[in-house]
Amino acid sequence: MKQKSYITAALAILAMLGFLAVMAVLVMHEIPVSNREFFNTGLIALVGFVSTAFGYYLGSSFGSARKTELLGPPEASALASSAEMQAGRLGQGGFARFTLMLVLLAVAFFFAILSLNGCSTMKKEAPEIVAGKSLLAMKATIITAATTGDQLCKKGVIPKADCRTLADWYLKAQPAYDLAADSMTLVLLSRDKAVWQRYQADQAPFRRIFDDVVVMSGRYGLLGGDQ
Amino acid sequence: MTKETILALAQVLAPVVQAGAVEVAKLIATLNADITPEQLAKVLEESRSSSWPELTFGLES
Numbered sequence: 180m181k182q183k184s185y186i187t188a189a190l191a192i193l194a195m196l197g198f199l200a201v202m203a204v205l206v207m208h209e210i211p212v213s214n215r216e217f218f219n220t221g222l223i224a225l226v227g228f229v230s231t232a233f234g235y236y237l238g239s240s241f242g243s244a245r246k247t248e249l250l251g252p253p254e255a256s257a258l259a260s261s262a263e264m265q266a267g268r269l270g271q272g273g274f275a276r277f278t279l280m281l282v283l284l285a286v287a288f289f290f291a292i293l294s295l296n297g298c299s300t301m302k303k304e305a306p307e308i309v310a311g312k313s314l315l316a317m318k319a320t321i322i323t324a325a326t327t328g329d330q331l332c333k334k335g336v337i338p339k340a341d342c343r344t345l346a347d348w349y350l351k352a353q354p355a356y357d358l359a360a361d362s363m364t365l366v367l368l369s370r371d372k373a374v375w376q377r378y379q380a381d382q383a384p385f386r387r388i389f390d391d392v393v394v395m396s397g398r399y400g401l402l403g404g405d406q
Numbered sequence: 407m408t409k410e411t412i413l414a415l416a417q418v419l420a421p422v423v424q425a426g427a428v429e430v431a432k433l434i435a436t437l438n439a440d441i442t443p444e445q446l447a448k449v450l451e452e453s454r455s456s457s458w459p460e461l462t463f464g465l466e467s
Contacts, residue, residue, distance in 0.1 A: 218459050223420070232410060232429075239455075261453075280438075288444070297454075305443075306445065307408075308441065308443065308446060310450075311443075311447075312436060312437050312441075312446070313444045313449055314450065314453075315433065315436060315449065315450070315453060316433055316437070318453050319429045319432075319433045322458060322459065323422075323426045323429055325461055326422055326426075326459065326461065327419070327422045327426075328426065328461075329461040329462070329463050329464060330418050330419075330421075330422055331418060331460075332463040332464035334414065335462045335464070335465075336415070336418070339465075342463040342464055342465060343463070345463050346461070346462075346463040346465055349461060349463070352455075353455035353458060354455070356453075356455055357454050357455050360450045360451070360453060360454055362452075363450055364447040364450050364451060367444070367446055367447045367450075368443065368444065368447055369420040370443050397417070
């Protein structure tokens with residue numbers, strides 16, 4: 180009960196801090212009209228977290244849990260044979276990996292708050308600029324996920340076979356990203372007439388996209404060595 | 407999950423989370439920046455896979 184109450188308290192504090200962080204951002208920035216609907220949905224979810232936490236401490240749940248605790252432990256003989264009891268896992272609310280869940284939840288919550296704050300301050304821009312920036316966001320996601328996988332593989336948390344799959348995905352993601360970035364660059368530059376005329380004079384961007392396709396096809400096994 | 411496992415996991419994830427937070431902060435700054443198409447094209451060029459970290463996924467051997 181003691182460990183579980185720490186976890187509950189940690190979650191409640193996290194929700195409260197997140198709520199305060201969003202409120203602080205709202206004081207400093209105005210939410211663009213195009214993002215308001217999405218922002219409101221996220222804020223409602225966050226308010227839900229905070230309400231649940233308050234409900235637990237100020238409502239009947241905490242008192243009820245405390246009363247159950249005071250009544251004493253259940254019949255030890257009935258549970259002594261349970262594997263979970265022997266492993267000391269019942270204190271984790273029945274979840275064998277409750278602590279891991281808590282860590283993952285905290286990390287996800289942290290990034291959700293950051294994203295929500297980023298979304299609240301995003302400006303309305305031309306579609307090709309939004310697409311280019313989204314591509315950069317995708318790159319950040321790929322590298323963060325791959326770095327996490329790399330660290331977990333090095334510590335032996337992930338099986339070797341899965342690590343090989345991860346390495347293969349990372350290798351294949353690179354030419355795919357290069358192709359998308361080079362295509363996006365061409366789109367961005369073609370919007371500016373003066374710049375576009377410069378690029379028309381030399382064919383380097385087109386050649387590079389062709390090279391990207393060749394490299395990607397090779398890594399995906401679509402081309403042989405002599406093709 | 408033992409205390410040792412939790413500590414080991416925290417040691418593995420702490421630098422990753424820290425680096426991730428820095429990346430997200432940079433990304434938000436880029437998303438909010440007033441940027442011209444030519445500047446964005448330059449950033450995209452710099453973000454090509456040649457600038458990505460070399461990861462081995464524990465498969466060095």
